[in-house]
Amino acid sequence: MDLRQMEVVVTVAEAGGFTAAAQRLHVVQSAVSSTVLALERELGTSLFDRTTHRVFLTPAGEVFVPAARAALRAAEQARAAVDLVRGKLRGRVTIGMAQGVWADLHRPLAALRAEHPGVTVRLRQASLADVRHGLREGTLDLAVVALDRGQQRGLVTRLLSxxxxxxxxxxxxxxxxxxxxxxxxxxxxxxxxxxxxxxxxxxxxxxxxxxxxxxxxxxxxxxxxxxxxxxxxxxxxxxxxxxxxxxxxxxxxxxxxxxxxxxxxxxIMMVHPRGDTPPAVTALLGHMA
CATH class of the missing domain: 3.40.190.10 (Periplasmic binding protein-like II)
Structure with a gap:
């Protein structure tokens, strides 16, 4: 089992199918299918139930995907830590934002790009429920949302406005x-x-x-x-x-x-999970203060 296999399985789960996953990964569908099949043979169990139009996680897949996400995040943080020592911060930050919440997000993103051009930013605009789900599932590193309360269980919150x-x-x-x-x-x-x-x-x-x-x-x-x-x-x-x-x-x-x-x-609150914060996320938070 390697990180590439984990990345493919996580992408299939998030995209909802092999074709969509292949498009995200910029490979042919057969490469995605063969990677998943090889990992399933190694694990001795199926990770997906296949239908004509969509795939669904099996019980084994349901427990594998969160663990794979954690492994991928740990590997990315390890690479980012080495890059930081070398003076070249790299990594990826995935941000969720509810619709119509904050008109000034472009300012910290532009500042981050100017300071650390090696950091890739992904922005996902969605409903508040989907943003909260992304934070729980670990598909989002941080989010900008409108909240009634200053604190949320398992989350660090900061008032933006x-x-x-x-x-x-x-x-x-x-x-x-x-x-x-x-x-x-x-x-x-x-x-x-x-x-x-x-x-x-x-x-x-x-x-x-x-x-x-x-x-x-x-x-x-x-x-x-x-x-x-x-x-x-x-x-x-x-x-x-x-x-x-x-x-x-x-x-x-x-x-x-x-x-x-x-x-x-x-x-308007900035929200991110408690625990170790990746260097790229920390750099963005510095521009959102």
């Missing part, structure tokens, strides 16, 4: 129910046509929580899954949208209204 949200409307729109200072209430916002993000977006989760806490019922008029589309709908005066102030600031032609009270808010 705390931010209140605002209501965004089209320039000519005179909102009903606004105060003399232009502020709006959640109850007033609920009476307007709302542009919402899909339920798996972190923004939507925080907005839903704020309305529930205030005892205000609302109805979504338009549901989208990207910021630009939401802004275009608002710009066309088809609805209003609740979003973080930092994101609203990217659309200076739109009008922002602060909430008079009970403003939706979120905490």
């Amino acid at each position: 705390y931010e209140e949200m605002v209501l965004v409307s089209a320039p000519p729109r005179a909102l009903t129910g606004t105060g003399p200072d232009g502020t709006v209430t959640l109850a007033g916002a609920a009476r307007l046509p709302l542009v919402d993000f899909t339920p798996d977006w972190a923004i939507r989760l925080c907005v839903d929580r704020a309305f529930r806490a205030a005892g205000v019922e609302r109805e979504t008029a338009l549901e989208v899954d990207d910021i630009v589309t939401a802004a275009e709908l608002v710009r066309s005066d088809l609805g209003v949208c609740v979003m973080p102030a930092s994101i609203a600031g990217r659309f200076p032609d739109l009008v922002t209204h602060a909430f008079a009270r009970h403003a939706p808010h979120w905490k």
Whole structure:
């Protein structure tokens, strides 16, 4: 058994099939199949159940894959430690980020590349549930998420920003129910046509929580899954949208209204598993402080 065999099995498990794994590994499918078969013969058991369209882990595969991931991470950390001594930091950092969470991630990534060009960064944008799953399974080294709590079991968390949200409307729109200072209430916002993000977006989760806490019922008029589309709908005066102030600031032609009270808010957290932190991850964390 060698590291390459482990890498192939882990890739098949993550990709959900031999063809997809071959594409990720930049090899032909037959090479992936023969590698898996050779390892299964060596172990004396099947790691995958094959079907026409997909493969699934057997009970043996379920226990093998996490152990293989740990071995691959240990080997990568060993190489990174030697490279660090030589003054050439290398390695790979895989980051998970929930949709629409942090608009400034490009800054620490650019700083990391400038300082350590040998470090490869992989970014996976997904739902909060998938990001948490990736942290548990070890497929993510760290994540940027919106959390209610500062601490999570088995995870190290760091606050990146705390931010209140605002209501965004089209320039000519005179909102009903606004105060003399232009502020709006959640109850007033609920009476307007709302542009919402899909339920798996972190923004939507925080907005839903704020309305529930205030005892205000609302109805979504338009549901989208990207910021630009939401802004275009608002710009066309088809609805209003609740979003973080930092994101609203990217659309200076739109009008922002602060909430008079009970403003939706979120905490943007950097999260990574407890334990030994690979040198490449440590280098990135230094730029996220």
